[in-house]
Amino acid sequence: MTVRITTSPAGRAAKPGRITTVAVVGTGVIGAGWAAYFLARGLDVVATDPAPGAEDRLRADVAAHWPTLVRLGLAEDASQDRLSFATDAGSAVAEADFVQENGPEREDVKHRLFAVLDEAARPEVILASSSSGLLPSVIARGCPKHPERVVVGHPFNPPHVIPLVEVVPGRETAPEVVDRAVAFYTAVGKRPIRLSREVPGHVANRLQxxxxQEAYSLVDRGIATVADIDAAIAHGPGLRWAVLGPFANQHLSGGAGGLAHVLRHLGPPTEEWWRDLGRVHLTPELAEKLVAGIGAELDGTDHDRLVAARDAVLDRLLAAKAAQPDLP
Known part of the structure; x- marks a missing residue:
């Protein structure tokens, strides 16, 4: 598969070319999901990770993800054989057309890693980080040559299944780089959203x-158990949230009057609820209570079977949503 990005150049970034090879830097849970997904979209993937045994684990993870990707639909030229492994990050990105970084969530590690990527990758190649909360401006401090090509491309776990990617520019990111990143993720079948400016945690993680915060508070105050709270979301609003977002769902709940009706009639009590929401500190005692709660909820549940069941439902949900043209 060749992804052609045709946006007009702007800022200081060099003119883009075709994307046929993606470097996946860091092959933990997120990196392995990205690698499998890019392969499924017919791209060549060069992966790298310094951990002992990383290549064997990655190939096993890709193979484990492949049946799900087959159900979701492979590109015509998709193949696990298009995966190669490099011993170091510089070698992995040297010939790549796009870089998806998935290293630890530590500023010092990001700075050292991005210094290598900035030196080794061609100047026009986007350096996208999967960081779940670090600001791209902070990450870009590790790029003395081309900070303008650094952007956050934050997926949601599991990245080989969930479509969302949050594209976040830093202070020095060229607007054209954001355009190209959004275009690339769209071209490979993702559903990117573009933030107008950076904020810790981006959008979806801040909402989570x-x-x-309130879920932990309810447990801490003894109002509900971990299992009860999980049931309240999974068997209640979470079902609607999987189809439409919070604003669209709220709009539909207002009937003919829509969101305006809801805000008039439920706005005042909602403000009262906001004032009553709990403020919690993640103390060792609360952490122990939460861990014990999830242990009780999932007692006797096989982890791998639970993951497989979750992904199977997500497969069917995504297929059902794709078949409904009236959904935004």
Whole structure:
């Protein structure tokens, strides 16, 4: 597969070319998902990870993900044989057309790693980080030559299944780089959103964090168990959220009056609920209570079978959504 990016150049970034090879730097859970996904879209993937045994684990992970990707639909020229492994990051990115970095969430590690990527990758190649919360401006401090080509391309786990990618520019990111990143992710079948400016945690993780704050508080105050809270979301609003976002769902709940009706009638009590939301500190005691709660909820559940069941439902959900042209 060749991904052609045809946006007009702007800023200081060099003119883009065709994307046929993606470097995946870091092959843990997220990196392995990305590698499998890019292979499934018919791209060549050069992966690298310094951990002992990383190549064998990656190939096993890709093989494990492949049945799911087959169900979702492979590109005509997709093949696991298009995966190669480099012993170091510089070698991995030297001939790549796009770089997807998935290293640890530590500034010092990112700076050392991106210094290598900045030196070895061609100047026009985008350096996209899967960072779940670090600011791209902070990551770009490791790129003395071309900070303008650094962007966050944050996927959601599992990245070989979930379509969302958050594309976040830093202070020095060229607008054309953001355009190209969005175009690339779109071309390979992802559903990117483009943030107008950086913020810690981006968008989706901040929304999750808000929910976790109240969920942790409810457990901490003894109002509900971990299992009850999971059931409340998984068998309640989470079903609707899997189809439409919070604003669209709220709009539909207002009937003919839509969101305006909801805001008039439920806005005041919602503000009261906001004022009553818990403020929690993740103390060792609370952490122990949460871990014990999830242990009780999943007691006797096989981890691998649970992951497979989750992914199977996601497969069917994504297929059902794709078959509904009226969904945004």
């Amino acid at each position: 964090a808000a929910l976790w």
